[in-house]
Amino acid sequence: xxxxxxxxxxxxxxxxxxxxxxxxxxxxxxxxxxxxxxxxxxxxxxxxxxxxxxxxxxxxxxxxxxxxxxxxxxxxxxxxxxxxxxxxxxxxxxxxxxxxxxxxxxxxxxxxxxxxxxxxxxxxxxxxxxxxxxx
Amino acid sequence: xxxxxxxxxxxxxxxxxxxxxxxxxxxxxxxxxxxxxxxxxxxxxxxxxxxxxxxxxxxxxxxxxxxxxxxxxxxxxxxxxxxxxxxxxxxxxxxxxxxxxxxxxxxxxxxxxxxxxxxxxxxxxxxxxxxxxxxxxxxxxxxxxxxxxxxxxxxxxxxxxxxxxxxxxxxxxxxxxxxxxxxxxxxxxxxxxxxxxxxxxxxxxxxxxxxxxxxxxxxxxxxxxxxxxxxxxxxxxxxxxxxxxxx
Numbered sequence: 001x002x003x004x005x006x007x008x009x010x011x012x013x014x015x016x017x018x019x020x021x022x023x024x025x026x027x028x029x030x031x032x033x034x035x036x037x038x039x040x041x042x043x044x045x046x047x048x049x050x051x052x053x054x055x056x057x058x059x060x061x062x063x064x065x066x067x068x069x070x071x072x073x074x075x076x077x078x079x080x081x082x083x084x085x086x087x088x089x090x091x092x093x094x095x096x097x098x099x100x101x102x103x104x105x106x107x108x109x110x111x112x113x114x115x116x117x118x119x120x121x122x123x124x125x126x127x128x129x130x131x132x133x134x135x
Numbered sequence: 136x137x138x139x140x141x142x143x144x145x146x147x148x149x150x151x152x153x154x155x156x157x158x159x160x161x162x163x164x165x166x167x168x169x170x171x172x173x174x175x176x177x178x179x180x181x182x183x184x185x186x187x188x189x190x191x192x193x194x195x196x197x198x199x200x201x202x203x204x205x206x207x208x209x210x211x212x213x214x215x216x217x218x219x220x221x222x223x224x225x226x227x228x229x230x231x232x233x234x235x236x237x238x239x240x241x242x243x244x245x246x247x248x249x250x251x252x253x254x255x256x257x258x259x260x261x262x263x264x265x266x267x268x269x270x271x272x273x274x275x276x277x278x279x280x281x282x283x284x285x286x287x288x289x290x291x292x293x294x295x296x297x298x299x300x301x302x303x304x305x306x307x308x309x310x311x312x313x314x315x316x317x318x319x320x321x322x323x324x325x326x327x328x329x330x331x332x333x334x335x336x337x338x339x340x341x342x343x344x345x346x347x348x349x350x351x352x353x354x355x356x357x358x359x360x361x362x363x364x365x366x367x368x369x370x371x372x373x374x375x376x377x378x379x380x381x382x
Contacts, residue, residue: 006329015340021317021332029329036329043284056329 004029004066005059006036010051017059026066026098027091029058033067037074051075066094139168139191139239142215145304147261157257164251165189165241171234173314178219178232185226186242187262188218193238194314197230198322208323210273211235211296211315215303220266223248235314271369272299280325288324289334290363293344297353298367313351338362 005020006029023029033056041051055070067087140162147153153161168191171177177188177195190212197210197218209230212218222228223245252259275295279288297307305311317335321328338344343359345352353359 006332008333015333015336017332017336019332019336019339019346021328023328032327032329035327036333039285039327039330040333 002026003061005063006033007057007059008054009057010054020059026058026094030067030069030087030091033058033069034074037069037071041071041075067091139241140165142191142303142305143189143241146215146302147265149302151257151261151264153257153261157255160255161243161251161258161261164243164247166243168239168241171238171240173234173236173238175234175238176231177234177238177240178228178230180228180231182228183226184219184223184228184245186244187220187223187248188232189241189243190214190216190218191239191241193234193236194312195232195234195238196319196323197232199230206322207325208319210269210276211323213296213299213303214305216269217262217265220262220269235319236312268370275369285324285326285330286334286337287363288326289320289331290338290343290359291365292320292324293338293351293353294359294363294365294367295370297351298370302370307353310345310350310352313346313349 001022001024003020003022004026005017007017008015023032037051037054037056040054044051044054051071052075053071055068057065058067058069059065067090069087073087144153144158144162147158166186171193178184180198180200192214194214195212195218196208197212199207199209201207212232218232218240219228226245252262272295275291279291283291296313297311300307300311315323317331318328320326320331324331326334335344335346338359339346341355341358343353343355343362345354359365
């Protein structure tokens with residue numbers, strides 16, 4: 001399963017996640033992050049703190065930021081419908097890229113195997129040809 | 136007495152003075168040790184129960200799975216625990232129990248257990264204490280699941296587990312095996328996985344714990360106990376209560 005990291009920014013300070021955790025897909029990681037956002041927001045509101053400017057960044061194994069998830073987007077879905085839609089589209093596009101990359105890799109391996117078979121066949125044919133002696 | 140019985144006997148001995156003839160009579164009824172792989176199902180949800188299972192080594196978890204696939208871990212078992220002391224009375228398992236690590240367990244057929252309970256009251260008392268001990272843990276879980284914020288909830292769990300392992304005779308002063316993933320912790324604590332990840336980071340950054348490669352070290356026991364408001368009396372108390380009861 002893919003490994004993701006979740007950097008959390010609050011009050012301008014970012015807490016870097018150097019352990020991470022596994023999810024079946026980026027979409028699963030995003031949905032869990034939204035759930036976490038709600039839970040942390042409730043805890044902060046109970047403590048009379050404003051969670052609206054907090055955010056999570058979802059990061060892959062190669063330290064690429066895959067998604068930026070601001071709390072405001074999750075807490076005010078109506079106001080952030082467009083952003084949410086864009087995020088969903090990003091998730092779908094990334095999933096699609098991942099699938100296409102996996103398919104390309106698989107095709108590449110098939111072609112490589114086919115080349116190897118062809119090369120073996122040529123070698124066999126070459127070995128069976130009578131040696132040519134020019135007169 | 137084979138070594139495999141040691142954690143169970145250690146726990147029984149901590150709780151009460153179990154005379155050797157009674158202890159041997161109990162252990163004679165047990166099956167040969169069975170080995171389970173990590174993730175193997177030991178008891179299926181809804182299964183009819185015909186034996187009491189005792190976990191001799193490793194860890195296991197009891198899981199309730201809902202129709203939408205969501206899971207809640209309702210109990211965690213460490214070596215020396217009985218896996219179904221309450222459910223065996225009702226003859227049916229309400230949860231599935233899976234090995235969290237490779238595990239060794241024994242079973243005592245219900246018929247023979249019933250005979251022992253009738254002929255050896257001290258064994259009946261031992262099982263009563265075991266059931267009460269597990270009920271006390273369940274009650275504590277209910278309290279922190281219902282009323283505690285995420286951080287003290289997780290901190291409490293991290294305090295409780297090594298204490299329970301100590302009762303089974305395990306030294307947890309240094310790093311010890313911690314086979315639960317962040318997802319398992321989330322399913323246990325009613326939190327999301329990213330939230331568990333966040334709290335673990337916080338506890339680590341404060342120098343309270345170290346969790347790496349499935350091994351947990353409690354670096355600052357007092358600090359962690361303070362966050363969790365952890366009072367192990369509900370784990371130790373049954374020993375004290377028993378000593379008072381015996382006088």
